[in-house]
Structures are given as C-alpha cells and as structure tokens.
Amino acid sequence: MKRPNTIVYGVDDKPPLAITVLTGLQHAAVLSIFLLFPVLVCREAGLSAEKIVDVLSFSMLVIGMGAIVQTLSRGPLGSGFLCPPSFGATYMPASFLAIKTGGLPLMFGMTVFAGLVEMALSRSLRRLRPYFPPEITGFVVVMIGVTLGTLGLRSAVVPDAAGNINLLQLSVAGIALTTMIALNVWTKGALRLFCALIGIAVGYAAAAAMGLLPATDIARLGTAPFFHLPNISHLGWSFDTALVVPFAVAALATILRAIGDITVCQKTNDADWVRPDTRSLSGGAMANGLSTLTAGMLGTMGTNTMTSNVGLAAATGITSRIVAYAIGGIFLLFAFMPKTATIFAIMPRPVVGAALLFASSLVFINGLFIITSRMLDARRTFVIGLSFMLGLSVDLFPGLFAGLPAGVQVFTSSSLVLGTLSALLLNLIFRLGVRRTQALVVDPASHDSQETEDFLSTQGAAWGARRDIIERANYTLRQSIETIIEACDPRGPLEIAASFDEFNLDIRVSYMGPSLELPDKSPTTDEIIDSEAGHRRLAGFLLRKLADRVEALHKSGRTTILLHFDH
Amino acid sequence: MKELEITLERSESNVVLHAAGPVDSNTAPQLQESLLRAAESPAGAVTLDLAKVGYMSSAGLRVLLMAAKVLQKRGERLHIASVPPQIYDVLNLAGFTSFIDITQ
Secondary structure, X not given: OOOOOOOOEOOOOOOOHHHHHHHHHHHHHHHHHOOHHHHHHHHHOOOOHHHHHHHHHHHHHHHHHHHHHOOOOOOOOOOOOOOOEEEOHHHHHHHHHHHHHHHHHHHHHHHXXXXXXXXXXXXXXXXXXXXXXXXXXXXXXXXXXXXHXXXXXXXXXXXXXXXXXOHHHHHHHHHHHXXXXXXXXXXXXXXXXXXXXXXXXXXXXXXXXXXXXXXXXXXXXXXXXXXXXXXXXXXXXXXXXXXXXXXXXXXXXHHHHHHHHHHHHHHHHOOOOOOOOHHHHHHHHHHHHHHHXXXXXXXXXXXXXXXXXXXXXXXXOEOOHHHHHHHHHHHHHHOOOHHHHHHHHOOOHHHXXXXXXXXXXXXXXXXXXXXXXXXXXXXXXXXHHHHHHHHHHHHHOOXXXXXXXXXXXXXXXXXXXXXXXXXXXXXXXXXXXXXEEEEEEEOHHHOOHHHHHHHHHHHHHHHOOEHHHHHHHHHHHHHHHHHHHHHHOOEEEEEEEEEEOOOEEEEEEEEEOOOOOOOXXXXXXXXXXXXXXXXXXXXXXXXXXXOOEEEEEEEOOEEEEEEEEEO | OOOOEEEEEEOOOEEEEEEEOOEOOOOHHHHHXXXXXXXXXXXXXXXXXXXEOXXXXXXXXXXXXXXXXXXXXXXXXXXXXXXXXXXXXXXXXXXXHHXXXXXX
C-alpha cells in the first residue's frame, strides 16, 4: 500500500494527541447529525422525550463500538479503516413498518435479524457479485435518497388534520435548509464541513424565536443530569416473519453501501490501488452487521457505514485508525451524558425535515453517480427505469397494492423494498445469454493503435462494460500489441479475441513468435534508459500490474497472452 | 494513424512543450527529440503539457525518464502538467511520481 500525497496521517500512522482528539470531535459532530433517525422512529413509536434520551444513549454506544470494531484488520471482522457507522435512511422504511405492526420490540427484534443477515451475506460477497452489479447498488442508493426526501418533505411541511400547511413550521424548515445549502455552496473549510450541523443549530434558534420549541423541552435540557446510566425499560424483542423481506432488503442495501464506502477508503489510502481488497470489504460488511446486531440488542435501529465521514477523512487527509478510537471514546463518554442526547431528542420537527431534505439530495446524486459509472445498455436501462417507476408507485398510489394478499404485501411495503426486489429480479432475467465474444486481426506491418482502441471502446459500449475497466483494458491491450510488435517480431497477424460476461473481461492475444517477459518487479531507471531489454521489462511489468490477471502461454511456436479484468 | 504534434512555448525561465496525440513506439522518438533538446538547453524549468495526450506507452515513459535524468544533472525536475487520469495511473505504477513533478 503506497500513501497518496494528499494523505497527511495514513491509516497506520499515529497523529499527535491534540490532532487525534480534534479530528475525532469533528467526525463525532458529523455522525451526531444522523442521531435524528433514531429520534424519528422513537417519535413514530410515541416514546416520551425521557425514553428517547435513553435510546439515544444506547445509539451513541453503538456508534462508538462500531467505529472501533471497523478498524480491525485481521480475521473476519473489520475493514481496517476509519469508516465509522451511524444511522441512516436504509433501515427507515422497514423500521417504520415494524413500529406500525408490533411497536419498538418488533423493530429491535427484526434489527437483530437484519444484523445476522448482514453478517451472513458478508461471507459470500464474491459469490454474490453477479447478482448485485454496481448499477443495482447505485439504484438502491437512489431509492434511499427518494425515501429520505419523502420523509423530509413530510416532516418539513407538517399539514394539520384538515390538510392545511403550518406556515410557521414551513418557515423554520426553510431557514434551516437555506442555511445548510448556502454554507455548502458558497463557503469553504469548517463552515462547509459543518453546514448541516450549523443549519440544525440555526433551525433550533428559528424554532425558539417563533415559539415552536416548547418551554418544557428547553427546561428538559436544563434539568438533564450531566452523567447517568441509561435506562433499559424500553427494551424488548419480538419477531414477525412478515417483516423478513423488508429487513432482509434493508440489510442488503446496507451491505451494498458498505462495499461502496470501504472501496473509497481503500482508494483514499493507497495510491497504487487497482482493485477492491475482498477481505477488507467482507470484514467491513461483517463489522457493520455486528453493529446492526448490537443496535437491535441495545434497543435502537440498524446502522450503516457513513459516506460523509469517509469523505471527511479524505478531505482532511487524516485517515488514521487511531482517530476511530477517539470517535469511539467520545461516543462512549457522550452515551452517559444525557444533556448531549437531550439536544437531539427535542429537535423540532421542521428542523428534522430540513436535515432530511439536505441529506436526501446528496444521497440521491451519489446513487446516480454509481449508476452512471456503467455504460448503460438496453438491459440495464430497463432494469433501472422499470424498477424506479415500480418503486415510486408505492408512494404515488398508496392504495394500489392494498387488495393484494397479506403475504404478497410484504414485497410492496415500501418503495425501497419493491424497487430493489424488482431490480434484482429483472437483473436475473436479463443475465440470460450475456457472455459475448468479438475478434480482431492486427497486421503488424500496418498496425494502427487507434484501431485497437476503437475496437474495444465500441465493444465496451455495446456490452455495457464499466468505462474505467474498458479504459484500463484498452491501455493494456495497446501496450501489449506495441510490445509484441517491437520486441517479439511476430510472424503473421496477431489474433485478438475479447469476451465479456458482465463480471469478467477476458482478452486473448495470440501470435507466432517468442513469449513476452512479464516481471513482478519494475526494472531500475538505469536499466530502462540503458537497454532495450530494460525497456521491455518495464512494458511487461506494466501489463502485469494493469491487468487483474495476466498469463503468457507458449506452445509449438505460438504465444498466447491472456489478460483478465474483473468487472 | 494518429500523429503526435508538439508545440513549444518559451519564456526566459521556462520552456513549455504542448503535446497532442498518442505517444507510442512510433511517436516517442519525436517527443524524445523535442523534450531532450529543451532539457539540455540552459533555460530553467521544463514543463510537458499532456492535456491532449490520450495514450502514452512504455516508450513514452522511457523518454520522460531520460529527460528527468538530464534535468536532474543541472538540479532541475521535470514538470508534467494536465496529466489525464489513465496516464497518471501508469506513471504511478511505474514509480515515476517520486522524481517527476506531476499536476493532474
């Protein structure tokens, strides 16, 4: 692993104590914003403010422990990176459904189940890859954004029983949201970094000024003790098979998000990063599963890795896992300080709405980026397009599925569940007959490297291959043809065959002539300059590094170079 | 077959070479001639602008290495500007980022 220039303190470094604590506080501030999700589910369950403080104390314990466990880098648990968890929209629809059906005990019980599902899935990531391609990961993120946005609108607009909108509440939401967006768009540094937190604070002030922050809530903050042991009277667990599908889908969405976040951690920390490290992905997903399981056991909602904190670590250049210990320590301390939890427990509803709307925009666009990282062919267009519309139908036409049998209604319980299931099913159907092969013959005497590039680019677009993989394969193929022609003096044409099956791109270059040298180590600079052999070794070294797997076979005078790229 | 075009921009303290087109075994000698001439001249820094270069093979990397060595002898470093991500990755893999100044 080679540290990029942008990283000040890498994952294995030990920053000075002051920097560790300050960076830990910065991360803790960002993670705290997401405590509004447990607040939302507790309010949906009709829990009193005192009990919400207890739930938040346990929620902080879960974040603290999760941040530390995620840093483990040996064995099956932990990604080895600074990638702390918090609460997000992924478990919102399923948690709301559980509260409606069986109250908080059912939500806690099903969260334990979801944690177990996450842990089980984390062990089979490689085998499951064909069923969860990136466009489906992106689609799930988009649907989470839609869910967040819908919830945010409902919280911000707050119509009364007659459907009239409360303009005062709408104003508070507007002020909070405008602050967040303005700071995010027009400022830099700390103001931009903490735009959500500052927006929430401004929202509190506006709510207090407009009389929307009840005096009892303010008094509660004053009377909350500095230290206490959280009460466990809200704890209880139950299980309902009807909720297996919504929670399993949420667990799946969480795994997909963890894969995305940990991949970014790997790239951020390694300038030589070429492909995801499966052990780290699997361990990270397993660690988050353990956090979700612990969350259910301690009486709060499921967790997911936080993209915002992964971004924060990259932006500050401090990715040391020591910072995760600081985050853990801060939250373990906050968990026993009810004043901190009370601040979040009394958050006015329009402020919650503003924060959700702000987060939904970022999540939605993040999802779109992941989807468009693929070249979208006709199959993917329909997988994403149809599933999106089907998912939205749950919110647009709430009565549409009311007549279905109860057993089927679990599949239509939220836009996230229906959309994800539809995408998974359509993806399975469209996988039929996906492996395709194309051939090209190159004459060494009149070789035009542009022709090779056009061949692979055209095929890549037709196959719907990822742009970054096609670009890497293109470079590797052009470099191998150039080296073969320059160094191996091939007799007759070079025969090239490229085949693609969604998860593998294999290129076979076959010619009559001696084999290529594919060394593991780069030649020295003097060797490269002083001799043609050194230059050829550099070319061979690049081929070995650029392809995910490379092999040279030589038989009866014919050499075959096999270049494999994971897709 | 795409050609490589190189234009020169010279000031008192700096020479900037703007390359456009692929740098492969066919075109690398052309880059070598221009870049080494700039590196060997007594004028100060040498910058190679790769904004319009979509492909650079190991032959191109070798030329960069030669120029960097020449510049190193008179206490200068080679600067490469507007490096496309694909070429940056290759420079990084080859370990060239430690002795060449690169801006993406």
